[in-house]
Amino acid sequence: MKRLIVAVSCVVVVAGFLFAANWFKGRRAERLGFLAQEYASTFVRPHSPTLGAKDAKVFIVEFTDPACETCAVFSPIVKRFMATYPEKIQLVVRYAPFHEGSSGAVRVLEAAKMQGRFWETLELLYSNQHVWTQHHQVFVDRIWQLLPQAGVDLKRLEMDMADPRIAAVIEQDLADAQTLGVRKTPGFFVNGKPLEPFGERPLAALIEAEVRAQYPD
């Protein structure tokens, strides 16, 4: 009797947990699908760096933290998807500098963007993450030695980094990340649909479904 009560309670609580989790995630995905139509500007801001054809109908919006290891791992994966569907995909980078101090790296990126060196610098930061991050700590001063490789003018960069517009960009992106429920990086949305569950294959499936929906032929 006692055993039975304890066992049944365990099963009920675990089942309830899984059911509630499933329901919650489903509801969130539903809600954001609607958000995507009505509030597209929350996903893509005028200041956001984009890559790919300007008339592409599939938007991959990635909330990224330059210091996030998974973001670095996903960078080539996303590039591969874009190569699979040339002219159909646009990548939009949004900042979610959740690591302590990584907004410094974002300021470097934004200043590099002013010199037209954004994507080179982002690649450089991802591929040399071990140089300037350690145990989830960010050492912005170690980025300087790398930057010449991306063709960045350091003197100009240093001046541009203090631009108050950069702080506004970071603030806006963090606010949008909060609105969209992004609490981990990378946070992916494909045409406003959140990537759920997280992973390379679910992302591929989401992109393929969206490409098929936008380009039916």
Next chain:
Amino acid sequence: MTVRESSRGDKPDLDWMLLFAAWMIALLATAGSLFFSYVMEFAPCVLCWYQRICLFPLVVILARGLLPFDRGAVRYGLPLAILGWLVAVYHSLVYTGVVPESLLPCSRGVSCMEEYISLFGWLSIPVLSVLAFTTLVAILLTLQRRASP
């Protein structure tokens, strides 16, 4: 002690039910806290972690005291519940602003004042924690009293 022996049988008596209720609260609170952090993706702050340290073991300790019934579980569970209650009360005071945030050990990372949920305007996560730990302490104290009349 012959009366108490009956709790060791297969039929649940009042003492067993009380301990079961305490275990259920610990289990539900654990499930709820995991739901907040893994499903709703709220990052737990430092004070939340201290409360979890007191809460999670209770699920195991109290379950062990249920099968078979062992009053010793109260002895081991009660200190954890009281410590958890103290942290939960402190957290609520911080959360409502009674204790200034600058006194906190958690100025880095997630702020302990971060408001994630607020049901009916007063039911926040720290308040949920206080409710759970208060009930736990009350039940475990009752069990202890019943052992030594």
